Amino acid sequence: MTHIPELDGLRGIAVLAVVLMHAGLGCTGGFVGVDIFFVLSGFLITSIILDGTDAGTFSLFGFAERRVRRIAPALIVTLAATLIAGAVFLLPEDYSRLGRATMAQVVFLANLFHWQTSGYFGVEAEMLPLLHTWSLAVEEQFYLILPGLLLLIARFKRNLVLPALWLVTIGSFAVGVATTYTYPDAAFYLLPSRAWELLVGSLLAAMARWGKSASPLIREAVSAIGLLFIAVSIFLFDEYFPFPGMHALLPCLGAGAFIWANRFPNSSNQRTVSGRLISWPPLRFTGDISYSLYLVHWPLIVFYRYWNSGDLSLLEKISLVCVSFLLATLSWAIVETPIRRRRIAANRRLLFVGSGLAMLILLGCGWGISANRGIPQRFPLPPEKVLPSDRDSFWQLELTSRDILTERLGPLGDPQGEEQNMPIQCLLWGDSHAMALAPVVDELLKERNLRGGLATHSATAPLLGFVIPGILPESPTFNEAVLEFLKSKRVPAVILAGNWAEYAETPAFPDSLRRTIDELVRAGIEVTIVLDVGYQPDDVPKLIAQATLRGEDLSTIGTTIEEHRRRNAKCEPLLRALSGPHVTILDPTDTFALPNGHWEVATEGTSQYRDRHHLTPKASLRLKPLLQPTIDRLQSKR
Numbered sequence: 001m002t003h004i005p006e007l008d009g010l011r012g013i014a015v016l017a018v019v020l021m022h023a024g025l026g027c028t029g030g031f032v033g034v035d036i037f038f039v040l041s042g043f044l045i046t047s048i049i050l051d052g053t054d055a056g057t058f059s060l061f062g063f064a065e066r067r068v069r070r071i072a073p074a075l076i077v078t079l080a081a082t083l084i085a086g087a088v089f090l091l092p093e094d095y096s097r098l099g100r101a102t103m104a105q106v107v108f109l110a111n112l113f114h115w116q117t118s119g120y121f122g123v124e125a126e127m128l129p130l131l132h133t134w135s136l137a138v139e140e141q142f143y144l145i146l147p148g149l150l151l152l153i154a155r156f157k158r159n160l161v162l163p164a165l166w167l168v169t170i171g172s173f174a175v176g177v178a179t180t181y182t183y184p185d186a187a188f189y190l191l192p193s194r195a196w197e198l199l200v201g202s203l204l205a206a207m208a209r210w211g212k213s214a215s216p217l218i219r220e221a222v223s224a225i226g227l228l229f230i231a232v233s234i235f236l237f238d239e240y241f242p243f244p245g246m247h248a249l250l251p252c253l254g255a256g257a258f259i260w261a262n263r264f265p266n267s268s269n270q271r272t273v274s275g276r277l278i279s280w281p282p283l284r285f286t287g288d289i290s291y292s293l294y295l296v297h298w299p300l301i302v303f304y305r306y307w308n309s310g311d312l313s314l315l316e317k318i319s320l321v322c323v324s325f326l327l328a329t330l331s332w333a334i335v336e337t338p339i340r341r342r343r344i345a346a347n348r349r350l351l352f353v354g355s356g357l358a359m360l361i362l363l364g365c366g367w368g369i370s371a372n373r374g375i376p377q378r379f380p381l382p383p384e385k386v387l388p389s390d391r392d393s394f395w396q397l398e399l400t401s402r403d404i405l406t407e408r409l410g411p412l413g414d415p416q417g418e419e420q421n422m423p424i425q426c427l428l429w430g431d432s433h434a435m436a437l438a439p440v441v442d443e444l445l446k447e448r449n450l451r452g453g454l455a456t457h458s459a460t461a462p463l464l465g466f467v468i469p470g471i472l473p474e475s476p477t478f479n480e481a482v483l484e485f486l487k488s489k490r491v492p493a494v495i496l497a498g499n500w501a502e503y504a505e506t507p508a509f510p511d512s513l514r515r516t517i518d519e520l521v522r523a524g525i526e527v528t529i530v531l532d533v534g535y536q537p538d539d540v541p542k543l544i545a546q547a548t549l550r551g552e553d554l555s556t557i558g559t560t561i562e563e564h565r566r567r568n569a570k571c572e573p574l575l576r577a578l579s580g581p582h583v584t585i586l587d588p589t590d591t592f593a594l595p596n597g598h599w600e601v602a603t604e605g606t607s608q609y610r611d612r613h614h615l616t617p618k619a620s621l622r623l624k625p626l627l628q629p630t631i632d633r634l635q636s637k638r
Contacts, residue, residue: 003288006262006271009278010255011040012286017234018132019297019324023317029237032251034135035197035244036230037294039255041139042201043263049150050161050205063147065348067140070291072355073339074331075136078295079105079362082129083369089303091542092374094127099369101130106363108140115189127306127539129299134189141191142198162206165199172196180245182474187244197248200256208263216270223261223272229254240468292336293328300324307546379545398457401474401481409485410454412438413445425634426452426493429462429482432614433532434497439617440624441495444631453491455482461503462496464519466512468503479516486525493526493634495627499613500532504571513574521582528630529575531587533615534564534599540609544602558599561589586626 014036021030048066052058079102086098097117104113111134118125125131153164176193179186187193214222233251241247262275271279286293301320305312312320338344345351369375399410412428428434428441435456445452459468460475464483467475486494496516503509520527536559537543543557565572579585592600592608601608608619 004263005279005284006275007040007259008284008287009280010036010258010287011290012283013230013278014040015290015293016286019293019321022298022301023321024312025317025321027234029234031243032233032237035248035251036255037135038139038194038197039201039252039259042198043204043259044201045143045146046150046202046205047208049147053151053154060147061348065351067143068351068355069340071136071140073335074292074295076355076358076362077331077335078299082299083362083365085299085303086129087375087378089306090374091545092376093541094374096370096374098129099366099374101128102366103363103370105130105133105137106359106366108137110134110137111189111191115185127302129302132294132298138191138194139198142195146202162203165203165206169196169199169203172199176248177245180242184242193244197244197252200252201259204256204259204263214264219261219264220272222257223274226254226257226261227274227278229257289328289332292331293324296327296331297324300327399455400457401478404455404478404481404485407485410438410456412442412452412454413450422451423489424453424491425450426495426631427455427486427491428452428495428497429455430497431456431460431462431499432458433499434462436610436614437495437497437530437620437623440620440627443621444624444627448631448634450631450634455485461498462516463503463509463512464516466503466506466508468506483519486520487523491525493528493630494520495528495530495630497530498532500571500575501535501568504574509571510574513578517578517583526633527583529578529583529585531572531575531585531589532568533588533613534559534592535567535613536599536601536609539611540601540607544605544607548605554602554605555594555596555600556598558601560597561593561599562597564589564599584630588623588626591622591626
């Protein structure tokens with residue numbers, strides 16, 4: 001298929017949206033650039049397949065060769081370069097994860113890997129050099145299915161192609177809408193909830209053959225509206241929009257409308273005004289290099305941020321975009337184009353064997369890096385300074401409302417003798433910050449021969465009727481189940497812990513907080529609220545390694561107490577105002593405050609944090625004196 005100027009321009013807009021968002025240069029909804037790519041890919045690939053079947057020249061081997069020539073060369077170079085750069089920049093845990101991510105992408109399962117290990121918009125995701133390859137995996141999975149599906153339908157009845165495409169598109173869209181609110185990470189990453197976006201392009205390719213042409217006036221209007229939809233998505237969407245779901249309709253319909261208006265029957269030589277506008281040569285060139293630009297920009301940004309804590313300056317952001325363009329242009333000119341145009345590896349067998357061998361080598365490298373825990377020997381530091389702390393059994397204990405209702409809670413304490421079958425005396429309720437406190441609560445309960453329980457789920461505030469927009473909409477159901485458990489089992493005490501500062505940014509926080517405490521106190525439950533620990537500038541193990549390598553004072557790398565107070569300025573007054581006869585507020589700040597005004601994050605060179613805002617098991621035990629009176633009151637009442 002020959003180059004189509006207006007579609008090259010659209011591709012340029014899509015990749016610019018993604019790059020500018022990742023660089024922090026506006027475009028808060030730049031992630032919809034991927035959705036535009038999906039529609040374009042579906043249109044172009046389906047057009048190629050249908051053109052070939054119409055002419056009787058389509059073959060699966062030929063299709064596979066074109067895909068390999070288009071995708072493999074730049075991807076192989078990017079994966080190899082990322083592994084090499086990772087060996088220089090990444091600490092062992094992150095390098096080990098990069099090894100696993102490389103293995104996943106080699107077999108085009110990166111979307112499944114990131115679905116299981118990270119959310120797209122989390123702080124942790126910002127440090128994953130290959131996070132962006134999830135979309136390539138989705139496309140490749142689609143390419144494995146589409147040709148066979150179209151050939152199978154066309155063989156039996158050609159006029160069923162369009163109805164079949166409509167049926168699958170509607171089904172996939174329904175899956176996407178349903179799972180966006182119930183399983184948001186799965187909806188974001190997996191093919192069943194994303195296929196409809198590619199199929200919008202497929203439908204356009206089919207309709208361009210069997211549909212009727214439209215008047216120039218209608219095409220002008222539809223083209224302009226399509227670009228407007230895209231612009232609204234790019235500039236008004238943000239990470240808090242539930243996505244993909246219904247919101248993905250706007251960029252996908254926008255891209256589809258633009259393609260329809262500019263590529264419908266009898267319109268291929270009659271571009272619309274908006275089509276001519278985005279055929280501007282610099283934008284078309286950006287579209288030409290879009291694949292390489294998409295590949296190289298994110299690892300570059302991640303590696304730069306990795307050793308530069310804090311916000312990037314405007315100059316740094318612009319420089320990263322410029323360097324990304326330079327690297328992408330080199331990749332396009334030296335790697336992509338020669339192989340795609342058969343100036344290199346003209347022989348199909350050589351192409352397949354060479355690409356396959358390169359992928360196997362990358363697979364082996366990824367496995368070796370992961371199996372060796374990220375090769376800590378790369379750093380001139382003791383292993384305990386560069387390897388993550390061992391995680392206790394409570395970490396990431398993701399319970400569901402069903403677990404709570406069937407009394408499958410995380411166990412705390414271990415009563416012996418006559419008290420072995422005692423009911424739960426204390427429930428620790430909250431998010432991953434509560435999980436981080438589980439070791440100290442567990443030890444205190446064991447010392448007093450008491451039984452406790454753990455009701456935790458990540459990013460789930462222990463607040464009734466509360467949910468962060470777009471994040472875990474099942475949270476209210478989970479928390480109602482916890483409240484019902486507390487009441488039905490007459491649990492005498494509950495400890496609440498969470499990322500309070502984050503939750504306080506949601507308008508519903510004050511009302512949900514008050515309602516929760518009122519319900520608990522009315523039920524006769526003693527409430528202890530643990531204020532949050534300091535949120536650090538970066539992952540603490542990384543900060544310690546950086547400071548140690550530079551010979552810096554570890555007592556100054558943590559956040560300041562002043563900054564900690566400032567971050568919690570919204571939530572702390574609300575929480576402290578609840579203090580009363582049945583509500584106790586505990587503040588861990590004094591436990592970790594250093595004389596120099598910083599938060600202590602390293603003791604004898606060992607990290608007190610797992611990452612940026614979760615204590616290690618050993619660090620949580622430092623809070624025993626703080627929590628001891630709460631547990632002692634339980635023992636005295638028995």
